[in-house]
Amino acid sequence: MLAEAAHSLLGMVDELAERAHLESQLKEAAYRELVDPDEHLEACRKTMTLVLNELALIPNVDLADTLAYIGRRRVRQGVGMDAMLHSFRIDFQIAGEALFAWLSTRPPDITTQWTDFVLPLWRAIDKISVVVSEAYRDAETELADELERDARALFHELLHGTGPMSAVVRRAASRLGLGERGQYVVVRADEDAPNQLVESALRKLGHRSVWLHDASLLTGIVVLGVGGYAQLRGCLTDSLHTRVGASPIYHALEDTRHLVWLADAARDASPPGRHTVIMAAEDIPSVFVGAAPEITRHLANNLAASLRAARPPERARLLETVQAQLSGDGSPTTTARELYRHRNTVLNHIRRFEELTGLDLSRPADVATAVLSLRALHRLAPQNEPTAFP
Structure with a gap:
């Protein structure tokens, strides 16, 4: 009987999808602001078809691919998982209401059998929810990896690139959370330094920073807040138990490329394996030794x-x-x-x-x-x- 009802509703997919689309637009701001209406309507149509096919025992050969595509799209559009699953629940609700409406038109002895609809409907909903949730999480991981690779490439270009700096600086200021102007210090430390620890310690003191492990070195760009250079020295000493060198303060992010060598020279002024912090602005003789x-x-x-x-x-x-x-x-x-x-x-x-x-x-x-x-x-x-x- 459920399969018969689902078969009969397949002819109403467009109408049901339109209702689901409008309901999601009304109740979920993320769908109004981040998702193209025509794209979402098509996604509702596909979801509704998948639900009804599942209940009508029609093989959904592209179930995983369709749901994976929707999950990936929502991640890249910035739609949260809660908002996405709420939209799917709206689809399921409208499909369920249509099924029970169909059942209410049957003879009295059939209308009492509504319980036969509940468990299969729930199983179909659960199956689709699991698939789309897994696809969403996989897409989140992929996107995070892509963003990390992009951030690393951008950081490396900021430090060592040879091309024009203007575009790099604008992207870095936005992507890495740095302004184009401020009070900056480049920090270089040996590779075994735990950057999460120093980043957290600096944040507690009101200093923003970004860090990159690259070529056996830890590199940080610190945006100084209140407390400045002297406070930075203490934080680096407490947080990084290895050789550390810090550049003088500079005020334009585009100068990072020209200052990183001073941080390297300050770090190289100490023998490997020592726990030392050398601030280039305070110890020029050591910087000279490290650089020559x-x-x-x-x-x-x-x-x-x-x-x-x-x-x-x-x-x-x-x-x-x-x-x-x-x-x-x-x-x-x-x-x-x-x-x-x-x-x-x-x-x-x-x-x-x-x-x-x-x-x-x-x-x-x-x-x-x-x-x-x-x-x-x-x-x-x-x-x-x-x-x-x-």
């Missing part, structure tokens, strides 16, 4: 060779004293206080360092050489007697 490996090797080798005449314990003391002296305010008194040593001991260490290296730490040029040489020796410590370090 040949000069770095030359300076480190020269300093190591000069200090080889001293025994290892003495080398360690000299390096500790001179490092403190050059990192502070230049006062031996301050250095002595910091190292808990007598001022005369500090002066003796400085004189001994000058004697061994030929540098005069009262001359600015020699101070610059000493600072860079110490940074270089630190950078290449695994190859240059790490025991020389305190």
Whole structure:
């Protein structure tokens, strides 16, 4: 009897589809705003045909393909799954009402058999709902993968592309959630860094950021909020337990391509495996060391060779004293206080360092050489007697 009713209603598919279309347009804003009316009407016609064929025991050879197409279309149109399933329920409701209306026109002894309609109708509805839901979820995954690939390509173009920047910047500002102007910092870290952790930590502090794992590196573009550069350093130190380098602040997104090398140089100023955060704007000597490996090797080798005449314990003391002296305010008194040593001991260490290296730490040029040489020796410590370090 149900098959007979479904057969008879197949001739009314257009009318039933029109009712379902109008009802969905009325009750679902997503369908009014995101789905072309003619396309939705055709989808209602197909759905209604599928339901009735299922009940009429007519093979639906294209059931999965049809429903998969509808599910994929709704994902790409931005229709939520709840809205889509509500629209399908409207289709099912109108089909069910038509079936029971047909049953009400039958003789009295038949009209009482409405329960024979309920279970098969429910099974048909459940089957179609499951198929379209699975298709929707699969399409969501596909779309997310496509968007991720697009975002990665866009991020890579922003960092390393060679084409015109204007179009890339506009797309990046929109797709990655960045403005075209603001306070930006590029961050580069070794590949094992957990970007979700740092992104969440930055967001809590009011800083937006986007991150990309690429070519064994983690790259981030941070849009600074209140707190700025100093707060960024603390967050990177707490969140990324590896080598990290950050560029100076810049104000146009299109300059990202020209600033990323500074972040790389800051990161490369430390030996691999160290947990360090170097901010390029605050430590130019380290950036120089990271950016110029040949000069770095030359300076480190020269300093190591000069200090080889001293025994290892003495080398360690000299390096500790001179490092403190050059990192502070230049006062031996301050250095002595910091190292808990007598001022005369500090002066003796400085004189001994000058004697061994030929540098005069009262001359600015020699101070610059000493600072860079110490940074270089630190950078290449695994190859240059790490025991020389305190």
